Structure formats: structure tokens, C-alpha cells
Amino acid sequence: MGVTIAIDCMGGDHGPAVTVPAALSFLRSHADANVILVGREEAIQPLLGTAQSEFGARLKLRPASEVVTMDDPPAIAMRTKKDSSMRVVMDLVKAGEANAAVSAGNTGALMAISRFVLKTLPGVDRPAIATVLPSMRGHTYVLDLGANVDCSAEHLLQFGVMGSSLVAAIEHKERPSVGLLNIGEEAIKGNDVVKEAADLLRASGLNFYGNVEGDDIYEGTVDVVVCDGFVGNVALKTSEGLAQMLGAMLKEEFSRSLLTKLMAAVALPVLKRFKQRVDHRLYNGAPLLGLRGVVLKSHGSADVLAFSTALARAAEAASNRLIERISERMASMNEVKA
Amino acid sequence: MGVTIAIDCMGGDHGPAVTVPAALSFLRSHADANVILVGREEAIQPLLGTAQSEFGARLKLRPASEVVTMDDPPAIAMRTKKDSSMRVVMDLVKAGEANAAVSAGNTGALMAISRFVLKTLPGVDRPAIATVLPSMRGHTYVLDLGANVDCSAEHLLQFGVMGSSLVAAIEHKERPSVGLLNIGEEAIKGNDVVKEAADLLRASGLNFYGNVEGDDIYEGTVDVVVCDGFVGNVALKTSEGLAQMLGAMLKEEFSRSLLTKLMAAVALPVLKRFKQRVDHRLYNGAPLLGLRGVVLKSHGSADVLAFSTALARAAEAASNRLIERISERMASMNEVKA
Known part of the structure; x- marks a missing residue:
């Protein structure tokens, strides 16, 4: 079974109008990957069309009632919006239900939430x-x-x-x-x-x-x-x-x-x-490195092509053991120092 | 009488082969400007052709026996090469014989020499x-x-x-x-x-x-x-x-x-x-600001067009009272503070 990507469908300038079609295009081009669409059901569902029957268990929808906006101060987004789509994708990675999280939302909030939920790897001071x-x-x-x-x-x-x-x-x-x-x-x-x-x-x-x-x-x-x-x-x-x-x-x-x-x-x-x-657009998807989980930030203005590039890159990072590689190198460097 | 530009003919990747033709082209396009070509006479003279009769008193040659190289540490260039072309152009500005100096040489040395010879304006900590x-x-x-x-x-x-x-x-x-x-x-x-x-x-x-x-x-x-x-x-x-x-x-x-x-x-x-x-090349010529004199740094790899752009810009800065403008503003700001 391939990797599972948790997608913050509400983030970015265009929200579900971009993230959902990008998720479907990603599923089509990555035959063994899965996605969990996270966000307001009423905003996502109408954009799915026949996708649920097309992809079956490879496509899941996880409702999240709140949305982190571009103006939310990171600390507020982290502490008060516990059912935001951005928070839920991180919880899914933390719980091992997803192998990577992708969001086009507020960078500061994404950094704060991912750091709070996933924590940094040993030896890493700052992601x-x-x-x-x-x-x-x-x-x-x-x-x-x-x-x-x-x-x-x-x-x-x-x-x-x-x-x-x-x-x-x-x-x-x-x-x-x-x-x-x-x-x-x-x-x-x-x-x-x-x-x-x-x-x-x-x-x-x-x-x-x-x-x-x-x-x-x-x-x-x-x-x-x-x-x-x-x-x-x-x-x-x-x-x-x-x-x-x-x-x-x-x-x-x-x-x-x-x-x-x-x-x-x-x-x-x-x-x-x-x-x-x-x-x-072919270079979209910036990894947040140093966390105990794969998290990618998409450009806020990403279109469908750009956002699906970020999804593909997240899949690549997760299936090639990015986190393990970082922590192995960190560990071997700290051994040398000790 | 127009402005006079002192030109470090030995600086830059190409030396006199670029700086001298650029000076002549500048004289042709700026009918009321003058230049002083500074450097090794034997390297400059052969490139002048009929220019001396063409431009008469508008074109002067001032011999300088030494050359600051790209590898010279600034402090060495400043202390030991007192007859370098870079030093002599600065002395000419200091003495009021030229209104601006232009060099394509070593940036660190140019900064050190110009600061040492010309000094900074009141209120300016660093050029x-x-x-x-x-x-x-x-x-x-x-x-x-x-x-x-x-x-x-x-x-x-x-x-x-x-x-x-x-x-x-x-x-x-x-x-x-x-x-x-x-x-x-x-x-x-x-x-x-x-x-x-x-x-x-x-x-x-x-x-x-x-x-x-x-x-x-x-x-x-x-x-x-x-x-x-x-x-x-x-x-x-x-x-x-x-x-x-x-x-x-x-x-x-x-x-x-x-x-x-x-x-x-x-x-x-x-x-x-x-x-x-x-x-x-049309954007060549970076002013060193904050000194008691107009100094422009040309890109080291400048060609004739690029170097003559730097000369034109130096003439523009000198004839438009650049130094006076900076010192007036500095003074009025320090009054407010006091």
C-alpha cells in the first residue's frame, strides 16, 4: 500500500476550488497513493463528482469545522482553532494515519501548528x-x-x-x-x-x-x-x-x-x-524540515497544477524516508560531537 | 566649464583597453565634460590615437606608477601603493582637480582608499x-x-x-x-x-x-x-x-x-x-555614498559601453550636487535630533 497524504483543503487563496481538483489529479497520476481531504464537508463534497466511486478507499474525507485564515496570528491559530483543517492534517500525520501533510495556508500558523503537534527531531533546534x-x-x-x-x-x-x-x-x-x-x-x-x-x-x-x-x-x-x-x-x-x-x-x-x-x-x-x-508551478511545495513528520507548504496562490506538484513532492519525500534520513544524519553527527 | 572625471585606467578585468576607449566615447557624448586619465603612461598613450588633438585641454593624462590588483588586501593597497592609479584619482578629487573618481578595480581597496583620502561626511558612520x-x-x-x-x-x-x-x-x-x-x-x-x-x-x-x-x-x-x-x-x-x-x-x-x-x-x-x-551595461556604475567626494565603482568585467555609462553617471552625480545634498540632509536630520 502506497503513501497517504493528508490535504488541508481550506488553505490558500482559492481553497477547495484548487485543492480538491488537484487531489483528484494526483490520485490519477499516482496509482498507489491515497489522500485524506480535510476541511468543511459542504465545501468539499460538491467538488468530488464521481470521484468517490472512481477512487474508492483511496479517497477519504475528514470533516474539520474551522479554518485558519491568512490573518490569524500563529499562536491564536494553534491554541484556539483545534478543529481547523490545518490542525487536523497534522493530527493525522501524528497518529500515523497519513504519511505527509500538505497545506497552502498561513505559513506562520503552519509552522507553529506542525511544531506543536509533531515536535522537532532530536538535535534540531528549529525547523x-x-x-x-x-x-x-x-x-x-x-x-x-x-x-x-x-x-x-x-x-x-x-x-x-x-x-x-x-x-x-x-x-x-x-x-x-x-x-x-x-x-x-x-x-x-x-x-x-x-x-x-x-x-x-x-x-x-x-x-x-x-x-x-x-x-x-x-x-x-x-x-x-x-x-x-x-x-x-x-x-x-x-x-x-x-x-x-x-x-x-x-x-x-x-x-x-x-x-x-x-x-x-x-x-x-x-x-x-x-x-x-x-x-x-513545477517547483511548488516547500518542505518544512526538522519535524517528526513530512509537511509541505504550497504557495498560497497555487493553481491546480502547482498544488498537485506539491502533493507529488510530498509523496516522494514520504516514500523515500525523508524523516528517517534526517534523524539518522543528526544522530551520527551528534555521536561524532560526543 | 563642465565637470572633470578622474579615471582609474588600470582597474577592471580589461584595464586601459576598455577604460581609455570608454573615456573617449564619454568625451564625445558629453561636450562640456573633461577627463583625467590616470595610470601607466606607456599603457594609456598608445590607445589615444589622435584624441589629444581632438579634445585638447579636455583630456589630460596623469601618470601613476603602481596598480592595485584584485588580490591586494585593502589595507596593503592603501598603505603601500601610494602612487597607484586608484590612489591618484582619489587625490585628484581631494585636491579639487576632479569632481568625481571612477574605478573598475578591487572594491575593498577602493572603499578603503576613498575613505582614507576623502573621509566620510559628518553624520555618516560608514560609506x-x-x-x-x-x-x-x-x-x-x-x-x-x-x-x-x-x-x-x-x-x-x-x-x-x-x-x-x-x-x-x-x-x-x-x-x-x-x-x-x-x-x-x-x-x-x-x-x-x-x-x-x-x-x-x-x-x-x-x-x-x-x-x-x-x-x-x-x-x-x-x-x-x-x-x-x-x-x-x-x-x-x-x-x-x-x-x-x-x-x-x-x-x-x-x-x-x-x-x-x-x-x-x-x-x-x-x-x-x-x-x-x-x-x-546600461546600469553600470555604483556610487560609493557618504564620502566627501563623488566616487563610482564600475563592474570589473565592464566593456566600453558599460564603463562609459559609469562615467556618464559620475558626471550626472557631480553636476547635480550629490555630496552637498547628502550633507544637507544629514545636517538637518542631526539638528532635529539635537
């Missing part, structure tokens, strides 16, 4: 959020993306361990290379925390490449890029902004006149292929 | 490096880009003042909007330094917009984005990497087959226009 980005040579995994704003060198080391385990599980690379994000100005290479983190990573037994710079993310210099959550979040958002601007400008240039529109029509197949290659 | 990036609505100025790795809230405030003065001088906007780079995660909005800096900026009398995120740089949400040098450097390098990757992928898709090559040929005029619009 991190990782993402995967396209690179010239394949993919680059980057963490942390905003969960941890002020990081110690020890935290950065833990991110290295977790990121390395993630790539081992998902990309089937046994010794992924790990780079530490730094700046290359001649005089002033990095701050003290980064310098200390480099020493720890060098001694960690990980496949540590050394310092990398921002452009190495897209060069594909290493498999995993480690940084604190402030820097990672800025790098990601800046990339999103630049990609959007370039896309909009390209479109503008091609719609300038009838002639350029004709040129666009001719070039369309190539432009489409290009767009597909860098389609951010 | 910062600023750059301008294209945005959906025009340009966005970002600082700091790597000169200051660990910044206090007070430093970020000073960057806001300097960035605002820069935009006032170069873009002729009297009250440029200033944003503070932060992250938008619900739970965890920024670190303590950034929170404190927001309070200082709000009380500063600047046109403070509030927090912005990475994507706002390319949205063009504000005229000036303020951040510490580590974050700014990562944002810039990440952008460079992404732009390069997207360019390479677009090229790859268009060269896949004879058919796609034909499509590329058809679309060429549009692709060229697009490329021109985001050509990084």
Missing part, C-alpha cells in the same frame, strides 16, 4: 523551510526561506544536514554538495556567524563545497544552498520579482505592434517551451 | 555602495550592496538618507520614496535591527514607504530600497544569476533545431529590443 529552484544544471535546493530570521552557526549547520537529507531522499543523490551562501567582496567576506558556520560545515562530514554567492543558486554550483531565513526569503522574492518583470517586458515587446505580434505567433512554440522550463 | 536596477516602473536604487555586512538600525537610516539624496540628484525627484527591505512571513516579520530601523526611518522626515519585499525591487514600488550589505549583495548576485540562466535557456530553446533558429531569426528585432531594455 526550516526549503525550496527547489531551477538551475543551469538541474535543481538547487535552498533553505531557510523565512522561518528563521536570526540564525546561529549551529542552526546553519543543521540546515545543511536537513537539506542534504532532502536531496538524498528526493533526487536520489547519496552525497549532495552543500554550499554556504556568502558575499564575495574582497575586503569583507561575510559576517562572523557565516564564518563560524563554514567551520562547522567543513567538520560535519557533509559534502561541503564551501562558500557560494547568489548567482551560484542558478548556476547550479551545488545541490543545497544554506542561508538564514531573512537572506533566503529576500533571494527568493527578488527572483520572483525579476522573473515577473522579464516575462512582462517580453510580452510587452511582442505586443507592441501587429508586426511584433506576428513575430510572437511564429516564435510561440519556442516561447512556450521556454516558459514550461522555468514554470514556477 | 555604502548603491546600485540602480531596472523596474516595471523605471528604476530602483538599492543600497547597501556589500560594503557593510553587519548593520545597525542607525546605519540603515543613514543609507535611507544617502539613497534619497542620490535619487534626488540623479533622477531629479525631490522626495523619493524609501522602502526598507524585509520579509513578509506572517509570524516573523524581520529581525530586531530591521524593526528598529523602520521606526527611525518613519521619524526621519524622509518619504518613508514602509517595509518592502524582494519582489518590490523589480515592481518599482519605491525609488530607494534600503538593506544591509549582506542581503543587498545576495539580492543583486541572485538577480544576475537568474537573468543569466533565463537568457541562456531562451538561447538554448531558440537554437534547438533549424526550425527554431528560423523562428529566432523572425523574432530577432523584438528579442534585441527586449535585451536592450534589460541590458545590465
Whole structure:
């Protein structure tokens, strides 16, 4: 029997209108996987159509009466909304009824609830959020993306361990290379925390490449890029902004006149292929790492394709023993230290 | 009489082969400007051709026997190479013989030498490096880009003042909007330094917009984005990497087959226009702000077009009273505090 994914159907900008069709598409493409749809029955049921007879026991619906909104402070969401869809998916993972939880809801609340319900793995101080980005040579995994704003060198080391385990599980690379994000100005290479983190990573037994710079993310210099959550979040958002601007400008240039529109029509197949290659929807689903369970955060604005990508990635992580890999590495590192 | 730019002809990956032709091109396009070419006479002279008779007194050559290399530690470059081209351009600005200095050399050394020779303006703790990036609505100025790795809230405030003065001088906007780079995660909005800096900026009398995120740089949400040098450097390098990757992928898709090559040929005029619009060479020339003189750092790999852009920007900054604007604002802010 394959993995079971618990889906917070109420999260994200579009709620069940996106999460339910994405769940059905995931079931179709993953013949041995199961899903538990969690949320308000009256919102989910009408979107199921004939799915229940089509998928039988592979599709379950678990009602949850409350919804965590984007404005809910994490502490409030965690303490007062005990029957929220976000809370129930986590309870299902905790109880072993599901192998992974996926939500497009409020990131802060998701982090707080998952940490409260699942707890962190031994040796992990703080869970991190990782993402995967396209690179010239394949993919680059980057963490942390905003969960941890002020990081110690020890935290950065833990991110290295977790990121390395993630790539081992998902990309089937046994010794992924790990780079530490730094700046290359001649005089002033990095701050003290980064310098200390480099020493720890060098001694960690990980496949540590050394310092990398921002452009190495897209060069594909290493498999995993480690940084604190402030820097990672800025790098990601800046990339999103630049990609959007370039896309909009390209479109503008091609719609300038009838002639350029004709040129666009001719070039369309190539432009489409290009767009597909860098389609951010194919990179959706950021794992929360360091917890005693697989949890993935989908982008809030995810559409059906993007959300089903996150589901597929959750299935991949769960079936490739992500949690076990992280805790094994953590344990072996702590042995070395002791 | 127009402004005079002192040019470090020996700096950068290509040295005089780029800096000298760029200087001549600058003289041609700026009929009332003057240049002083600084460096090894035997390397510069052969590249001048008939320029000396063409430009007469507008073109001067000032020999300097030493060269700061990319590997020179800043302190060594500053203390031991007293006749370097980088040092001499700064001496010329200090002596009032030139209105601005431009170099494509070692950033750390340039910062150290300019700080040592020119000194900082009253109220400025540390000079910062600023750059301008294209945005959906025009340009966005970002600082700091790597000169200051660990910044206090007070430093970020000073960057806001300097960035605002820069935009006032170069873009002729009297009250440029200033944003503070932060992250938008619900739970965890920024670190303590950034929170404190927001309070200082709000009380500063600047046109403070509030927090912005990475994507706002390319949205063009504000005229000036303020951040510490580590974050700014990562944002810039990440952008460079992404732009390069997207360019390479677009090229790859268009060269896949004879058919796609034909499509590329058809679309060429549009692709060229697009490329021109985001050509990084048109954004070359990062001012070092907070000094008692105009200093611009060119990208080390700048070509003739890029380096002459930096020269034009230096002329613009010098003739629009950049230094006076910064010191006036600093003074009026310190009055308020006192």
C-alpha cells in the first residue's frame, strides 16, 4: 500500500476550488497513493463528482469545522482553532494515519501548528523551510526561506544536514554538495556567524563545497544552498520579482505592434517551451524540515497544477524516508560531537 | 566649464583597453565634460590615437606608477601603493582637480582608499555602495550592496538618507520614496535591527514607504530600497544569476533545431529590443555614498559601453550636487535630533 497524504483543503487563496481538483489529479497520476481531504464537508463534497466511486478507499474525507485564515496570528491559530483543517492534517500525520501533510495556508500558523503537534527531531533546534529552484544544471535546493530570521552557526549547520537529507531522499543523490551562501567582496567576506558556520560545515562530514554567492543558486554550483531565513526569503522574492518583470517586458515587446505580434505567433512554440522550463508551478511545495513528520507548504496562490506538484513532492519525500534520513544524519553527527 | 572625471585606467578585468576607449566615447557624448586619465603612461598613450588633438585641454593624462590588483588586501593597497592609479584619482578629487573618481578595480581597496583620502561626511558612520536596477516602473536604487555586512538600525537610516539624496540628484525627484527591505512571513516579520530601523526611518522626515519585499525591487514600488550589505549583495548576485540562466535557456530553446533558429531569426528585432531594455551595461556604475567626494565603482568585467555609462553617471552625480545634498540632509536630520 502506497503513501497517504493528508490535504488541508481550506488553505490558500482559492481553497477547495484548487485543492480538491488537484487531489483528484494526483490520485490519477499516482496509482498507489491515497489522500485524506480535510476541511468543511459542504465545501468539499460538491467538488468530488464521481470521484468517490472512481477512487474508492483511496479517497477519504475528514470533516474539520474551522479554518485558519491568512490573518490569524500563529499562536491564536494553534491554541484556539483545534478543529481547523490545518490542525487536523497534522493530527493525522501524528497518529500515523497519513504519511505527509500538505497545506497552502498561513505559513506562520503552519509552522507553529506542525511544531506543536509533531515536535522537532532530536538535535534540531528549529525547523526550516526549503525550496527547489531551477538551475543551469538541474535543481538547487535552498533553505531557510523565512522561518528563521536570526540564525546561529549551529542552526546553519543543521540546515545543511536537513537539506542534504532532502536531496538524498528526493533526487536520489547519496552525497549532495552543500554550499554556504556568502558575499564575495574582497575586503569583507561575510559576517562572523557565516564564518563560524563554514567551520562547522567543513567538520560535519557533509559534502561541503564551501562558500557560494547568489548567482551560484542558478548556476547550479551545488545541490543545497544554506542561508538564514531573512537572506533566503529576500533571494527568493527578488527572483520572483525579476522573473515577473522579464516575462512582462517580453510580452510587452511582442505586443507592441501587429508586426511584433506576428513575430510572437511564429516564435510561440519556442516561447512556450521556454516558459514550461522555468514554470514556477513545477517547483511548488516547500518542505518544512526538522519535524517528526513530512509537511509541505504550497504557495498560497497555487493553481491546480502547482498544488498537485506539491502533493507529488510530498509523496516522494514520504516514500523515500525523508524523516528517517534526517534523524539518522543528526544522530551520527551528534555521536561524532560526543 | 563642465565637470572633470578622474579615471582609474588600470582597474577592471580589461584595464586601459576598455577604460581609455570608454573615456573617449564619454568625451564625445558629453561636450562640456573633461577627463583625467590616470595610470601607466606607456599603457594609456598608445590607445589615444589622435584624441589629444581632438579634445585638447579636455583630456589630460596623469601618470601613476603602481596598480592595485584584485588580490591586494585593502589595507596593503592603501598603505603601500601610494602612487597607484586608484590612489591618484582619489587625490585628484581631494585636491579639487576632479569632481568625481571612477574605478573598475578591487572594491575593498577602493572603499578603503576613498575613505582614507576623502573621509566620510559628518553624520555618516560608514560609506555604502548603491546600485540602480531596472523596474516595471523605471528604476530602483538599492543600497547597501556589500560594503557593510553587519548593520545597525542607525546605519540603515543613514543609507535611507544617502539613497534619497542620490535619487534626488540623479533622477531629479525631490522626495523619493524609501522602502526598507524585509520579509513578509506572517509570524516573523524581520529581525530586531530591521524593526528598529523602520521606526527611525518613519521619524526621519524622509518619504518613508514602509517595509518592502524582494519582489518590490523589480515592481518599482519605491525609488530607494534600503538593506544591509549582506542581503543587498545576495539580492543583486541572485538577480544576475537568474537573468543569466533565463537568457541562456531562451538561447538554448531558440537554437534547438533549424526550425527554431528560423523562428529566432523572425523574432530577432523584438528579442534585441527586449535585451536592450534589460541590458545590465546600461546600469553600470555604483556610487560609493557618504564620502566627501563623488566616487563610482564600475563592474570589473565592464566593456566600453558599460564603463562609459559609469562615467556618464559620475558626471550626472557631480553636476547635480550629490555630496552637498547628502550633507544637507544629514545636517538637518542631526539638528532635529539635537
